[in-house]
Amino acid sequence: MRRVAAILFLCVASLWCSCSAHANAVVLLDTPEAAMDLTERIMEKVADDNIESGIFLMRPFFRLPKEEFNILLEQSKLQIPVIKDRFGAPLEHELIEQRFIGKSLMRIVHLQKYKYHAMRWIFVFYNPDGSWYINSFNFDDKIKELF
DSSP states (O other), X not given: OHHHHHHHHXXXXXXXXXXXXXXXXXXXXXXXXXXXXXXXXXXHHHHTTOHHHHHHHHGGGBOSOHHHHHHHHHHHXXXXXXXXXXXXXXXXXXXEXXXXXXXXXXXXXXXXXXXXXXXXXXXXXXOSSSOBEEEEEEEESOGGXXX
């Protein structure tokens, strides 16, 4: 379990190292409800056994250079067989939390259920000037940290 968590962490760690000066244009979301809708659509793809498509849905809303995003996508694709082998078939997902920190940060947490285990998906949105975009995201199997 620790090995899977470490591998998943490495796959998404590059998200926190993004350089906005080199980022491509980002599509902004007007409301927190639009951000919630986006995470629901992402998680529906994941629950349909298509993590790659779920991650790809984030691309327009993520201030991450295209090249870095493509690396992230490729690294994530390498983890799909590991996830399937360890956790079994994907089942449904459920919303765990939508939390605001001030007026500028929002965290949305989903639980992706699998036959043998679950994974948490954490999305952080930033609102610098009235519109939201994905600032970072992470998925891992540290479900005990939800308590």
